[in-house]
Amino acid sequence: MKLYSYFRSSAAFRVRIAINLKGLSYDTELVDLSTGAHLSGKYKTVNPQGRVPALIDKDKILIQSISIIEYLEEAYPTPSLLPSTMEERAWVRGIANIIACDIHPLNNLAVLNYLTGVLSVGTEQKLEWYRHWVAEGLEAIEKMLLENSKRKEFCCGDEPGLADICLVPQVFNAQRFECDLSEYPFVERIFNSCMKLEAFDLAQPSKQPEAERFK
Amino acid sequence: MKLYSYFRSSAAFRVRIAINLKGLSYDTELVDLSTGAHLSGKYKTVNPQGRVPALIDKDKILIQSISIIEYLEEAYPTPSLLPSTMEERAWVRGIANIIACDIHPLNNLAVLNYLTGVLSVGTEQKLEWYRHWVAEGLEAIEKMLLENSKRKEFCCGDEPGLADICLVPQVFNAQRFECDLSEYPFVERIFNSCMKLEAFDLAQPSKQPEAERFK
Numbered sequence: 362m363k364l365y366s367y368f369r370s371s372a373a374f375r376v377r378i379a380i381n382l383k384g385l386s387y388d389t390e391l392v393d394l395s396t397g398a399h400l401s402g403k404y405k406t407v408n409p410q411g412r413v414p415a416l417i418d419k420d421k422i423l424i425q426s427i428s429i430i431e432y433l434e435e436a437y438p439t440p441s442l443l444p445s446t447m448e449e450r451a452w453v454r455g456i457a458n459i460i461a462c463d464i465h466p467l468n469n470l471a472v473l474n475y476l477t478g479v480l481s482v483g484t485e486q487k488l489e490w491y492r493h494w495v496a497e498g499l500e501a502i503e504k505m506l507l508e509n510s511k512r513k514e515f516c517c518g519d520e521p522g523l524a525d526i527c528l529v530p531q532v533f534n535a536q537r538f539e540c541d542l543s544e545y546p547f548v549e550r551i552f553n554s555c556m557k558l559e560a561f562d563l564a565q566p567s568k569q570p571e572a573e574r575f576k
Numbered sequence: 577m578k579l580y581s582y583f584r585s586s587a588a589f590r591v592r593i594a595i596n597l598k599g600l601s602y603d604t605e606l607v608d609l610s611t612g613a614h615l616s617g618k619y620k621t622v623n624p625q626g627r628v629p630a631l632i633d634k635d636k637i638l639i640q641s642i643s644i645i646e647y648l649e650e651a652y653p654t655p656s657l658l659p660s661t662m663e664e665r666a667w668v669r670g671i672a673n674i675i676a677c678d679i680h681p682l683n684n685l686a687v688l689n690y691l692t693g694v695l696s697v698g699t700e701q702k703l704e705w706y707r708h709w710v711a712e713g714l715e716a717i718e719k720m721l722l723e724n725s726k727r728k729e730f731c732c733g734d735e736p737g738l739a740d741i742c743l744v745p746q747v748f749n750a751q752r753f754e755c756d757l758s759e760y761p762f763v764e765r766i767f768n769s770c771m772k773l774e775a776f777d778l779a780q781p782s783k784q785p786e787a788e789r790f791k
Contacts, residue, residue, distance in 0.1 A: 409723075410674060410716035421663050425677065427642075428669035435662040447650040448636050454643035458676075459625060462640065466681040475708070480697060493690070501625035508624075 362387045365407060365415040367394045368569035371465060371530035372426035373414035377564035378526045379430045383437045387416075391571050394470055427461050430523060442522040444511070452509065453517050456502055456524035460531045464498035468534065488538060495531075495540045499548055502528070506547035514554045521555055529555045533566065577602045580622060580630040582609045583784035586680060586745035587641040588629035592779035593741045594645045598652045602631075606786050609685055627686075642676050645738060657737040659726070667724065668732050671717055671739035675746045679713035683749065703753060710746075710755045714763055717743070721762035729769045736770055744770045748781065 364380070364387045366373040380387050392399050392413045399411045408415040408424045416423045418436065423429045434442050443450045466472070468491050476482040476490060511517045516524035532552045535542060542549055555561045566572055579595070579602045581588040595602050607614050607628045614626045623630040623639050631638045633651065638644045649657050658665045681687070683706050691697040691705060726732045731739035747767045750757060757764055770776045781787055 408716075409719040410678070410713075412678070421666070423666045423670065425670045425673035427677070428666050428673050431669055432662060432666040435665065447647060450650070451636070451638045451643050451647040454646055455638065455640045458640035458643050461673075462642070462677050462681050463625070463627070466677050467687065472682065475705070476695075479704070479708075480691075480695065480701065482695060486695060489694070490690070498625075501623075504624040 362416060362418040363390055364388070365390045365392045365404070365413050365417075366569070367392050367399075367413050368566040368572045368575075370394065370413045371534050372412070372461075372469075374530035374533070374564055374566065375426045375526050376414045376416060376429050376433075377569075378529065378561055379433050379442060379523075381560035381564055382440065382442060382521060382526070383433055384440075385433075385437060389570070393571070395575075427457060427523075427527075430526065434523075440520065442526065444517050444522065449511060449517055452505070452511075453522055453524045456505060456516055457527040459498050459502055460527040464494050464531060465534070467494040468538075491538045492540045495535045495538070499531075499535070499542070499545045503545040503547055506551070512547065512551075514551075516551055521558065521561070525551060525555050525561075528552065529561055577631060577633040578605055579603070580605045580607045580619070580628050580632075581784070582607050582614075582628050583781040583787045583790075585609065585628045586684075586749050587627070587676075589745035589748070589779055589781065590641045590741050591629045591631060591644050591648075592784075593744065593776055594648050594657060594738075596775035596779055597655065597657060597736060597741070598648055599655075600648075600652060604785070608786070610790075642672060642738075642742075645741065649738075655735065657741065659732050659737065664726060664732055667720070668737055668739045671720060671731055672742040674713050674717055675742040679709050679746055680749070682709040683753075706753045707755045710750045710753070714746075714750070714757070714760045718760040718762055721766070727762065727766075729766070731766055736773065736776070740766060740770050740776075743767065744776055 364376060366389050392404055398404060399413060405411050407422060410424060414426055416429050423432050444453055473487060476487055506512050513519050515521045529552055579591060581604050607619055613619060614628060620626050622637060625639060629641055631644050638647055659668055688702060691702055721727050721731065728734050730736045744767055
């Protein structure tokens with residue numbers, strides 16, 4: 362399979378983790394967001410939305426990180442990235458969607474560029490915006506983790522899954538923008554558990570080949 | 577089942593449609609976003625994120641509209657809201673997530689209030705922001721619809737499903753903010769097909785009991 366990826370894209374980061382957890386291998390096709398390569402006509406023939414990631418598997422193009430991970434779960438069911446009961450799956454997807462729908466979309470590059478460009482928002486206000494949505498989302502997630510009796514090493518049980526896959530890149534982003542995470546001890550603990558695993562570690566931004574160029 | 581809902585919430589609108597399409601019935605518990613009821617301690621014991629919708633089914637609390645719909649699909653499989661092949665399911669989830677992750681989160685009430693409140697963005701600039709994200713997302717969706725050989729009356733085939741469930745409330749929002757939709761003929765056509773169905777029609781904002789109060 363081929364993954365259209367960019368080291369700092371946390372949506373691509375999610376898919377890198379998922380592929381690694383499934384024990385699959387992939388070729389990376391760099392889409393350099395820093396030069397606008399995602400908005401090129403060439404890339405838009407792959408993904409009309411012009412966003413990363415996109416995954417090609419068996420000649421099919423897949424877009425949107427959560428959809429891609431649901432596809433991977435169906436196409437390569439073992440090891441599973443979702444719990445065995447439908448109630449737990451709904452809980453896990455709830456955590457994943459708090460991040461994928463209510464934190465990350467507000468803080469991605471396109472939005473930050475709109476804020477500073479079109480709306481002339483200053484650096485400090487941009488940071489406040491960023492931290493506001495991170496805090497609002499992680500506060501809810503911390504509470505949900507606290508109340509979940511199935512929380513163990515990972516968000517839901519002893520094996521990492523979809524919720525952890527979304528949480529880790531979000532924590533990376535939060536750290537990069539120096540958000541205060543001290544109020545989210547369960548989030549931090551799960552983050553640390555995940556980062557001990559090769560599947561997460563090898564997927565992190567600094568370990569992608571193109572990261573070298575940005576040092 | 578009990579749905580915590582608000583007539584204008586397009587995420588709640590999605591779940592209302594899904595429940596109707598499944599032929600299930602539900603009681604509505606109004607969470608009045610206009611008075612900040614979603615941020616009350618009482619509602620946050622239901623949904624720590626303080627957003628609508630939330631669904632209670634068999635004493636389990638479910639949050640996040642897409643997670644809720646995936647749950648409904650698992651708990652009440654007939655009629656199905658997802659296609660029969662995993663490639664088509666991925667395509668449908670891709671459309672759903674363009675809306676749920678990249679259009680709607682940027683245009684919901686919390687974000688618009690942040691723009692006009694904290695960032696002192698004016699009315700015209702707020703409208704431009706709104707229309708920008710609608711146009712960017714619907715442009716990609718229109719292209720995906722154009723290229724999908726399975727598109728018929730609905731996004732993917734002759735029966736409505738998850739993609740249509742997300743598309744219709746998004747079009748309602750776009751119309752409310754007077755976005756120009758003339759460049760998205762497939763979107764409009766599918767919207768019209770959906771709105772002929774009672775499941776969609778009865779779920780629309782103006783047909784919710786609390787809508788009366790806001791006339």
